[in-house]
Amino acid sequence: MTTAPDRILIIEDDPETAAAIAHEVQALGCAATIATTLPEGITLCAQDFRVIVLDRMLPGGDGVEAIARMRSTGAQAMILVLSALGRAANRVEGLEKGADDYLPKPFEPEELRARLRALLRRATMQGQDNDLLVFGALEIRMKARTVHINRSHVAVSPKEFELITYFAQNAGQVVTRMQLLENVWHLHFDPGTNVVDVHVGRLRRKLEDAGSHAIQTARGEGYVFAPLPAP
């Protein structure tokens, strides 16, 4: 039985950028629909899209200002704002006005793919409330905020626990440094140094000392949490 591919709406006025986004969408196995103006996007948004990639400085207005209107017309999709307004203040504004994620231009294709995957997954995961996340020998107990490998407790700091939880929620997929900074540290600026790497490195060593090679580096892209050894 084949299911219809997930649909993603791209509201973007620059044809080259729209084509680049569509390319990444198709690489994820999804179907892309492109709208080049804001009014066109708003009329389309109530269809069964899983994710809407929304530009800001569009013919017809600011995409972020239209989020509330899109929601009120019944749009259920996750909204990823992809905009040249990429300063920290712009990002915070976009998230406050209802965007589910915010990626500044210029974006790297891997970063966009990672964001789209995370949003697609969030759309399916919503409503699930598991206390225990099990990845083979690795167990994460959400309420107790503890991590166990092969039944033995691994001492992690509160931040490291949040880090491993975010990894676990995106298990098997590339997670970028920017995503970690935004979702684990709630910081929306580029600190310039790879300060996140040090934290991931520490967590990774703790897990490795306990016998798990769950965190791996995805070259040039970020990290992958893949606790189950490839068959």
Added chain:
Amino acid sequence: MIARSTLKLAAIMALAISLLSLAAMGLQYRLVKSRLTEAATAALSADLAGYSALYQQRRIIALRQAITDRTSTGGEMLLLQDRNGKRLAGTETTWPASIQARDPTASYDDFSGAEAQRFTHNGTEWLGVARILPGGFPLLVARSLEPVDATLASLRKGMAALGIVLLAAGALIGTLAAKSVMTRISRLNSLADQVASGDLAARLPGPRSPDEFGLLETHVHAMLDRIENLNRATHRLSDTIAHELRTPLNRMMQKLAQIEGQPALAADLRAEMRRAIRVFDSLLDISRAEADQGSGGGLLPVDLSAVTAEVWDLYEPLAEDKGLRCTLHSTPDLHILGDRNLIAQMLSNLIDNAIKYCTAGDTLTLTLSQHPDHHRLTLADTGPGLPPDLRDDAFERFTRATRDKDRGIQGHGLGLALVRAIAARHGAKLTLPEVQKGLTVEMLWPKLAT
């Protein structure tokens, strides 16, 4: 404040009115007084002229007779004695102690009132002439000044009452006038407060009055329109710069992804692009923070202790890996009015900077403490510190030490400029205290009013 200046203005007006009126009344009083005194002197002179005429005809005998006949009327004091001080005639039995009979200076026959003197007897004021007539007969002729004093006293009483009424009336009129002026000034003041708190679109409602106040309001509105337009233009410009810069960079980035076989070069180019964007973002962030400086708009209560701890946690492992000894002394629950993201960005810049310059073995200490009128945040390191020639403009844009360029330390000289702009945006006082070793940055944050 407003009430105080209203009161002051009203008091000044009341006092001015009362003083002017009192001065006018004072002049009047002096005039009345001199006229009454003149009248009393004239009456005395008339009396004396009468006695003088009698004396010239029949000397002491006629005088004695006349005085004896006059004794019945009040308001007069008459006394004629013989050379032994024995009373011959008069209203008095003895000579009053307060007036001395003198030898005449003018002719014996002339009793003019010119040498009249004032004296007090039995508690009343008298105007009189006392002299020794030829043969040693002391004569005293005096008129009571009591009616004059009574008139002047009632005049004074009337003036005092009028003065009080004037003062009250002045105060009332002054208060009303001052209030109407102050109401219009406080209208402008509350507008200024609104603008200062970040509402650039605030304007005074209602029509302008056709006077100087109306003109002032029109001028203030014109100024605010201009400020608002400039502010909007600044924001629009930064959005336009972002759009026009990032859109072509984005196309480059996409094309870069299509280049195969040279991953190292592609990664280098990406890093270069990211750096260029960071420089532009920093510049735009600085100008935005400077444009918003002083306006409380957009600031929310922020737990400074929590943000500090978060950013510290983020950087501590990096510093430890570099061999620095790190300590955080933080008082919990210190709140300020701020922008969490900007504060985090600022702290991140400061700590990152410190880590960049310090070497293994150096210490890095972040202290956040509460003081009576501010929260004090200091970041102290024992690194190389600032070169002395750089101290004064360390916070200027694009300031970089030559030794950094020589040593190949990367940077664009905007980190501390952004720190200063963000501190100013929050009304925090930023200083570099003199220290023995390394660099200490101190910030005094205004407390959140509770």
